[in-house]
Amino acid sequence: MPYETIDVRPVTKSIGAEIFGVDLNEPLSNSAQSEIHDALMEHQVIFFRDQKLNHDSHIRLGRAFGELAYHSGVAGLDDYPEIVKIHADAESTFVAGENWHSDLSEYEEPPMGSILYMHTLPPVGGDTLWSSMYAAYDALSDEMKAFLEPLTAVHDSNHIYRELFPDVEKTYPCNTHPVIRTHPVTKRKCLFVNASKTTKINGLPKAEGDALLAFLFDHVKNPNFQVRFRWQPHSIAFWDNRCTQHFATWDYFPETRSGYRVTIAGDKPY
Numbered sequence: 001m002p003y004e005t006i007d008v009r010p011v012t013k014s015i016g017a018e019i020f021g022v023d024l025n026e027p028l029s030n031s032a033q034s035e036i037h038d039a040l041m042e043h044q045v046i047f048f049r050d051q052k053l054n055h056d057s058h059i060r061l062g063r064a065f066g067e068l069a070y071h072s073g074v075a076g077l078d079d080y081p082e083i084v085k086i087h088a089d090a091e092s093t094f095v096a097g098e099n100w101h102s103d104l105s106e107y108e109e110p111p112m113g114s115i116l117y118m119h120t121l122p123p124v125g126g127d128t129l130w131s132s133m134y135a136a137y138d139a140l141s142d143e144m145k146a147f148l149e150p151l152t153a154v155h156d157s158n159h160i161y162r163e164l165f166p167d168v169e170k171t172y173p174c175n176t177h178p179v180i181r182t183h184p185v186t187k188r189k190c191l192f193v194n195a196s197k198t199t200k201i202n203g204l205p206k207a208e209g210d211a212l213l214a215f216l217f218d219h220v221k222n223p224n225f226q227v228r229f230r231w232q233p234h235s236i237a238f239w240d241n242r243c244t245q246h247f248a249t250w251d252y253f254p255e256t257r258s259g260y261r262v263t264i265a266g267d268k269p270y
């Protein structure tokens, strides 16, 4: 795809690209907005360096790509409820995303994407990995693709947030989605089950469903489908949440790692 406004440098063949030549603190020109969207569709997760993003710019950037979504499990900032803080330090007992997942897949309409801006990083560690669910789907046999095609699965977050926040009396979203979804823009097929949220395959006995999910969760971990991003202070990652999963490493305890995320609403998987 030819890019005229931005400079797009792929990080791996299947997933990830670094983007240069744009200041995300300024409103995007139409051509920059449209080329960033093209790069996201082509590479599934895109990275930016040296962007000192303030909250207003972060929200404006997210809104350039769609309505923003609110997080059902974690409260936003007081003055910016659309922004979630992603933070770990010596006091932390868990970090967000330390398992393979796509964000908020338990929503009836899971997010289209998330934009994560990190301002404080440990000297080493705290990398994030993304896995391409196009690559994961493409690598399956034709027989397995055909078997998975009609299946649906339950995505639930109650077990996670009830364990994290036992004192909060709340019911969190739980919805059924196809195991293989079609990306609404690229029309490519992608695997859409994840280890954090997918609890059950509908219509299969539990033992068969659990074994199938275990195979698929393991399949996602293949390094050939992945990119690993080494953050620096003021880096940004913008991922397409429909066709990727990610994993936030926590190999830097007790150091501090901190940033902010906005989430862009999506649509019902089909």
Ligand SMILES: O=C(O)CCC(=O)C(=O)O
Pocket: 086, 096, 097, 098, 103, 114, 116, 127, 128, 246, 247, 248, 249, 261
């Ligand atoms: O901290 C990270 O790199 C990612 C955390 C996460 O899963 C998220 O922000 O959705």
Ligand SMILES: [Fe+2]
Pocket: 096, 097, 101, 102, 103, 246
């Ligand atoms: Fe996440």
